[in-house]
Amino acid sequence: MKTIIFLCLLNYALGDLYPNNNVCPTILDYNTIYVNDRCWYDPDVTASVPEIISNHGLSSTSYNVTTWDGYTIEIFRIISPFTTTKGSILFFPGLSRDCRSFLLQGANSSAIYYANKGWDVWLGNLRGSEYSSNIHFTKDDDAFWNYSFHEMGTIDMPSQVDKIVEITQNTSDIYIIGHTMGNTVSFVYCSTNVSHCQKNVKGIIALAPTANMFMIKSPLIYLILNLKGVPKISTDFFEICQNAPGIGLCDVGFQTILGPSNPNPFPQMLPIFTHTGNGALVTKVINHYAQIINGLGKFRWYDYGFLENLSRYGTSDPPFYVTLKIPVHTTLISANNDFIAVEPDIEVLYSLLEPTKRTWFKVPENSAPDMLISHLDFVIGADVPRQQIYSKINAALGDE
Numbered sequence: 001m002k003t004i005i006f007l008c009l010l011n012y013a014l015g016d017l018y019p020n021n022n023v024c025p026t027i028l029d030y031n032t033i034y035v036n037d038r039c040w041y042d043p044d045v046t047a048s049v050p051e052i053i054s055n056h057g058l059s060s061t062s063y064n065v066t067t068w069d070g071y072t073i074e075i076f077r078i079i080s081p082f083t084t085t086k087g088s089i090l091f092f093p094g095l096s097r098d099c100r101s102f103l104l105q106g107a108n109s110s111a112i113y114y115a116n117k118g119w120d121v122w123l124g125n126l127r128g129s130e131y132s133s134n135i136h137f138t139k140d141d142d143a144f145w146n147y148s149f150h151e152m153g154t155i156d157m158p159s160q161v162d163k164i165v166e167i168t169q170n171t172s173d174i175y176i177i178g179h180t181m182g183n184t185v186s187f188v189y190c191s192t193n194v195s196h197c198q199k200n201v202k203g204i205i206a207l208a209p210t211a212n213m214f215m216i217k218s219p220l221i222y223l224i225l226n227l228k229g230v231p232k233i234s235t236d237f238f239e240i241c242q243n244a245p246g247i248g249l250c251d252v253g254f255q256t257i258l259g260p261s262n263p264n265p266f267p268q269m270l271p272i273f274t275h276t277g278n279g280a281l282v283t284k285v286i287n288h289y290a291q292i293i294n295g296l297g298k299f300r301w302y303d304y305g306f307l308e309n310l311s312r313y314g315t316s317d318p319p320f321y322v323t324l325k326i327p328v329h330t331t332l333i334s335a336n337n338d339f340i341a342v343e344p345d346i347e348v349l350y351s352l353l354e355p356t357k358r359t360w361f362k363v364p365e366n367s368a369p370d371m372l373i374s375h376l377d378f379v380i381g382a383d384v385p386r387q388q389i390y391s392k393i394n395a396a397l398g399d400e
């Protein structure tokens with residue numbers, strides 16, 4: 001405490017010694033960030049996708065994919081430092097996030113790690129993110145936000161797969177790695193467009209998979225079940241998470257909602273996680289999850305109500321996403337303290353995958369009994385949990 005007061009006084013006396021600092025190792029350090037030599041400047045915090053990639057010694061190209069229903073989505077490819085690659089990996093982020101999810105850990109992030117390991121890395125995006133627009137509507141129009149993960153899985157994902165195949169001329173060579181909603185989207189894609197998935201996809205690797213959601217432990221559920229009337233909720237309020245004093249509140253808040261992590265990555269990761277890569281939370285997406293939770297975990301198409309269900313689906317109940325039909329090997333990777341993708345729900349999902357085409361890994365391994373791995377550790381986790389997660393992904397890729 002005395003040190004903090006002293007440093008604050010010193011700060012007043014001398015001005016900021018490190019005016020560009022934006023990351024500190026502990027929450028307490030943020031109180032003195034501009035005079036604290038334990039803090040540092042991380043250029044990735046404010047960077048775009050190509051900038052982050054080049055900050056870590058690689059370069060990238062991008063492509064705009066336009067869907068038949070009018071969305072244009074920009075996707076990125078890391079230019080491989082190798083002349084031949086081990087095949088393609090296409091990453092898809094979670095709820096309201098763009099593909100920067102897979103770049104949050106700099107040189108150790110999954111996108112950079114797998115590019116340096118010899119894979120042809122593609123970073124996919126979904127409608128609604130900063131890297132999307134619409135031919136007919138702007139983001140101020142309610143109609144822009146009129147979609148669920150159903151449209152992402154039936155339209156956005158196959159369109160991006162088609163683009164990759166067009167560029168690489170390689171079919172059945174793409175592993176899809178998703179985080180949380182990114183997996184809901186690949187399950188929708190591969191269960192509704194089975195032949196397209198079979199032809200082009202080699203396997204699905206699902207980090208913190210969400211599908212048959214029911215036993216969710218997160219208090220977020222109360223928000224989820226009460227959203228009405230607005231097309232989306234902005235996440236601009238995350239700004240308070242970038243520095244003291246708000247950052248302490250966000251540390252506690254995120255761990256309460258997602259499940260506590262040990263070791264806790266939030267103090268160092270909150271600035272980058274909350275500064276870039278967050279789009280709005282889309283009401284229809286959240287309502288679709290709420291319908292699944294209210295429906296005791298039945299993974300089904302969007303429920304439009306009795307009459308519209310009848311005219312859209314020919315039945316009063318929305319159809320199921322039949323995950324048994326997913327034609328490629330699916331690897332589920334779950335974490336022991338994830339409050340969103342919880343083990344009993346993943347057990348249901350696992351039981352509804354074709355028995356010869358499924359694997360389920362849990363992290364951490366028993367050797368690390370004190371370690372708590374939670375929902376976001378898949379993209380922001382500290383060293384040891386990250387290594388455990390990568391070793392499971394490597395096993396799924398056959399690249400150990």
Ligand SMILES: *[C@@H]1O[C@H](CO)[C@@H](O)[C@H](O)[C@H]1NC(C)=O
Pocket residue numbers: 062063064074133
């Ligand atoms: C894709 O579209 C966006 C928005 O119009 C634009 O900023 C970007 O440069 C385009 N990228 C490519 C590769 O054409």
Ligand SMILES: *[C@@H]1O[C@H](CO)[C@@H](O)[C@H](O)[C@H]1NC(C)=O
Pocket residue numbers: 084085086087088168169170173
């Ligand atoms: C196609 O994929 C194989 C690996 O599965 C790789 O060796 C080859 O370089 C790829 N070809 C192209 C044109 O990317």
Ligand SMILES: *[C@@H]1O[C@H](CO)[C@@H](O)[C@H](O)[C@H]1NC(C)=O
Pocket residue numbers: 105106107108383
């Ligand atoms: C990457 O991870 C290693 C240990 O696994 C660590 O020593 C290093 O500091 C990390 N680098 C970055 C940029 O986070």
Ligand SMILES: *[C@@H]1O[C@H](CO)[C@@H](O)[C@H](O)[C@H]1NC(C)=O
Pocket residue numbers: 142143146
């Ligand atoms: C959303 O799309 C449905 C058709 O899928 C349409 O009936 C409805 O009017 C649309 N709502 C808005 C706000 O565009």
Ligand SMILES: *[C@@H]1O[C@H](CO)[C@@H](O)[C@H](O)[C@H]1NC(C)=O
Pocket residue numbers: 154155158159162192193196
């Ligand atoms: C599968 O995806 C392709 C590419 O987007 C699309 O042309 C085709 O209509 C889809 N098929 C089904 C059954 O959804």
Ligand SMILES: *[C@@H]1O[C@H](CO)[C@@H](O)[C@H](O)[C@H]1NC(C)=O
Pocket residue numbers: 303304305306307309315316317318
């Ligand atoms: C479609 O709409 C109804 C009405 O909300 C909903 O309860 C149901 O689950 C779906 N089918 C029904 C109800 O018959």
